[in-house]
Amino acid sequence: MNNFLFVAAENDALPDCKAGGMGDVVRDVPRQISERGDRAHVVVPSYSRLHQNGTLKTHLHFRLRGIDYTAELYEVVPKKEFGNLHHYVIHHPEIEEGDIAHIYHNDPTEPFYTDAIKYIIFCTAVAEALKREAFGKVDVVHMHDWHSSLVLFLKKYHPSYNGLKKMRYVYSIHNLAIQGIRPFGDNYSSLENWFPELELDYGALMDYRYQDCVNLMAVGIRFADAVHTVSPSYKEDVLRPSSPPEFIGGEGLEKDLLEADNEGRLFGILNGCNYSNIRVAAKGKLYRNTVKALFRWLQEESKKYKADFLAHTGEKVMRYVQNHPKFIVSSVARLTEQKFYFFKRSPEAFVEILKKLEKIDGIFMLLGTGAPEYEDLFRQMSYDHKNFIFTNGQSEDLIDSIYLESDLYFMPSLFEPCGISQMLAMRNGNPCLVHHTGGLKDTVSHLKTGFSFDGDTYDEKIRNMLTCFDLALDVYTNDRPQWKRIKANAKRKRFTWKKSVDEYYRSLYLL
Incomplete structure (x- = not known):
């Protein structure tokens, strides 16, 4: 029996321990391993x-800052029990929750200051x-993003942890743009x-752009036995330098990634999606679940500053309780540059989409929280456009309803390491309209399971996004047989964790 340890900042197998897609992966891969009979x-x-x-x-005793530290290791009960699978948390008073999903800290003046300390x-x-x-005796340590890469630093440089060198170390990149530079x-x-x-090896640890800094994402790439991107196309993307906004690639680390690839250490393996034990809302409850979520948020102290907007959203939603729209476009995402740069830089393109929807009695539903400038943009858009419903919060019931009752799922990501939202939408038979990048290339086929757009320049991408949207509406309105085929094809697609983890065993774990 092989013994694995997963080290990460998030784990959606535990309640309230998820901010993004990493939490899904750290939940699902260990379950798949346990079902194989490994621990x-x-x-x-x-x-x-x-x-x-x-x-x-x-109790765990170690030295940091020249003084003695003691942390506590707890085993905790997951949402769902699996044999041979154990979940733990490490407690220390200085490892505090942040303001992003009660996990990460937002340090706008000095990025990663607080997070670096706790990790x-x-x-x-x-x-x-x-x-x-x-x-127990661990065979494989599987680490996720920069938050965990310091384990590799300690294994390599700290004399107290020389014994860690006998294990195999795998490093997964979920978002190369967030690098933990300090x-x-x-x-x-x-x-x-x-x-x-410690005598620091500055050359081996430094960031290429800020040479007086360590780059913790680079540490993971440089020192792991195997490096993993969460889709094959994202692997190809990150080997090329970024040229924003037209192309987001290696984000300054393409040299390290090319070296890992040349050494046979870099692998692109598509994430899977959960197709069993799916948490599903009852159909027909979309507007009720929206109103329920709004009432709950109105009672939260942290949401008081946007009470007026939440009430405004409730009024908009009530219009559709009796008179349902004929077409629903939706997006569920963190409101960040990665997800909605096209709308932030070209709000007129988003307005154009809303006008096109208005002609067919359609609405756009967006759910999410995130960067203040993106929240402000979408709140103002909601005040200005009656067919745009922006639910500025988080609610699992409402998210389930959106995936269940949308007609078209919109994902205009600037870049996408893998993406889970398009898989969840396709699981419900919803065609997706996506930017042809990263993992979206590997999951959505134009006019077969959805719609995709691209372009050589930014302006061309925006034009093609609108043309692609017109095409989707045209197929829906004028060619129902083709629309039904696309829906059926999307629903049939299976991105299983079994297939992904089979490849993990072959390429990453060498077991």
Whole structure:
């Protein structure tokens, strides 16, 4: 029996421990491993809350900043139990929850300042737990994004953790654009402050652009035995330099990624999607679930500043309770540059889409929270356009209803490492309209399972996005047999975790 440890910032197998797609992967891959008869352990930070009601397994003692630290390892109960699968959290008072999904901190003046501190403590505690064999004798350590890469730094450079070298280390990249860059020194949130006893190898650790800084994403790429992007097309994208906004590629790390590829360490494997035990809302409850979510948010202290907008959204939704629109376009996403740059830079294109929908009695529903400038844009759009419903919050019931009752799912991502939303929409038989990039290339086929657009220049992409939208509406309105074929094809597509994890075993784990 092989023994795996997954190290990540998120794990959607636990309640309230997800901000994005990484949480889905860290939930589903260990389940697949356990179903094969191997043993898997998953460890994430407690964020000062997830350890409550857990079982204390051990105290972990280590040194940081030249002083003694003690963290606590708890085993916790997941949403669903699987044999040979154990979930843990590490608690320390300095590993606090952030303001993004109660996980990450938003440090606008000094990016990654607070997060780097908590993940340094977390990763050192994980290294100590591995050294103490708190998870048994581990064969493979599978780490996710920059938050976990410090385990590799400790294995390579810290004399206390030399024993960790006998395991195999796999590093998954979920979002190459977020790299965890921090100064080497002269800062509380720096490597020299937290590891004053270590001689740092500045050349091996540095960011190419900011050479007085460590790049923790690069650490994962440089030191792992296998590096993994979450789709084959994203692997091809990241080997080329970025040229924004036309193309988002290696984000300054293409040299490291090319080296990993040449060494046979880089693999592009598409994420899977869950097709069993699906949490599904009852059909016909879309507007009711929207109103329920709005009432709940209105009672939350943190939402008080946008109470007027939430009430405005409720009024808009009530119009459709009796008179349903004839066509629903939807998007569910974090409101970030990655997801909605096209709408932020070209709001007139979004207005054009709303006008096209108005002609066929259609609406656009967007659900999400995120960057303040994106929230502000969409709130103003909602005030200005009666057929745009912007639900500015998070609700699982409402998300399920949106996926269930939409006609077309819209995903104009600037770049997309894999994407889960298009898979969830297709699972319900919803055609998707997507930008032809990254994992969206690998999942949506133009005029077969959905619609896609691209272009050589930014302006061409915007024009093609609108042309593609016209095409989707034309097929829906004037060629119902083709629309039904596209829907049926989308629903039949299967991106299974079994297939993905088979490839993990062959290429990443070498088992």
